[in-house]
Ligand SMILES: C[S@@+](CC[C@H](N)C(=O)[O-])C[C@H]1O[C@@H](n2cnc3c(N)ncnc32)[C@H](O)[C@@H]1O
């Protein structure tokens with residue numbers, strides 16, 4: 217399976233060089249020059265563990281959670297304090313490519329402007345009583361312009377909890393419903409959702425975006441099942457839905473099998489058409505918004521800083537991942553060091569592939585934005601691939617913006633599945649066992 221991703225990587229990066237992640241890391245992160253920077257905070261605690269879930273999480277205890285949040289706040293200050301005093305730490309950092317650090321950026325005083333802040337997990341609401349404290353630590357260094365989002369478990373959707381989040385400054389929530397139907401809740405090992413109680417709580421504490429997450433391509437799932445889930449979501453307080461394809465990670469204990477390709481495509485196409493016919497806006501490959509302003513995506517940012525265990529950071533020249541071990545995370549921070557486990561130093565082409573892959577998640581890529589980011593035209597770098605994708609009917613072009621077609625969106629989704637299973641599955645599988653692996657080659 218990884219032959220597909222290997223060949224694609226070699227083709228698009230024009231090199232046999234793999235993505236090499238090593239355990240060396242920067243003590244200060246050069247994010248001062250990054251525009252369109254987003255923030256992500258990971259809270260890895262859950263009341264119980266779902267067998268299908270690949271994310272970094274542990275069983276909640278008040279003591280472990282408080283120790284973790286103390287470390288998290290320290291990490292935020294360690295990273296935040298380093299922005300205006302960036303110095304190159306390695307020969308690599310001193311070699312810059314087009315549009316990189318300018319003397320002005322190096323000395324820019326004050327707070328860094330960022331787009332959004334997302335809390336994910338785990339179940340971030342288990343630290344709701346400390347959310348205001350975390351947000352205020354963030355706001356000592358950053359100015360957030362597009363709101364704050366938090367992922368919730370359906371059990372978290374109560375008036376007092378929503379009010380606590382709202383008082384802390386949260387503007388968007390995303391609720392992990394997975395399915396409203398008992399059949400699929402049983403398959404996934406999840407409890408039932410009290411729809412009326414949830415709708416009443418959402419009505420009394422409104423948020424700008426209320427998103428609901430669903431998993432599709434579960435065994436036997438039909439268009440009518442999914443349609444009913446989406447309708448129920450929009451009728452009960454959601455103005456945005458995310459429909460994620462089920463991924464059968466090798467290291468999870470789930471015995472749910474993924475749906476065959478043809479059936480999955482039929483289902484994805486049918487549900488996409490249904491949402492578009494209803495007038496919902498496709499805000500990214502798997503998300504649809506009922507109201508135009510509703511947005512919930514922690515993925516479609518050019519650069520992001522991640523705080524907390526397993527959190528990733530994407531900057532102009534590097535991608536880094538924090539350790540997956542909650543204990544080692546706290547120890548590193550107590551020792552005054554960033555909890556980075558692995559760092560990938562990009563070649564220019566590798567960075568372009570990352571940029572295109574994550575921007576394509578929004579279903580469109582603007583040539584002008586690419587040129588602004590890299591200082592070179594998209595057509596010059598990938599003219600052949602764009603023409604080929606157009607010929608295959610994967611994309612259309614209008615005024616310099618490439619828009620994915622329905623067919624393109626399915627194949628992107630299909631390729632993303634390969635990528636997840638051959639890259640993310642391998643990396644997370646290792647990082648769950650080893651806090652600081654020496655290197656990983658992908
Ligand atoms: C961290 S969870 C959401 C918040 C909360 N912990 C919950 O479970 O409700 C993030 C989302 O990832 C999705 N997800 C988890 N495991 C998945 C898998 N194996 N395949 C596809 N999506 C998955 C689910 O839709 C889930 O809501």
Ligand code: SF4
Nearest residue numbers: 262265266269337338
């Ligand atoms: S799906 Fe949510 S509640 Fe279940 S283990 Fe994953 S993060 Fe925890």
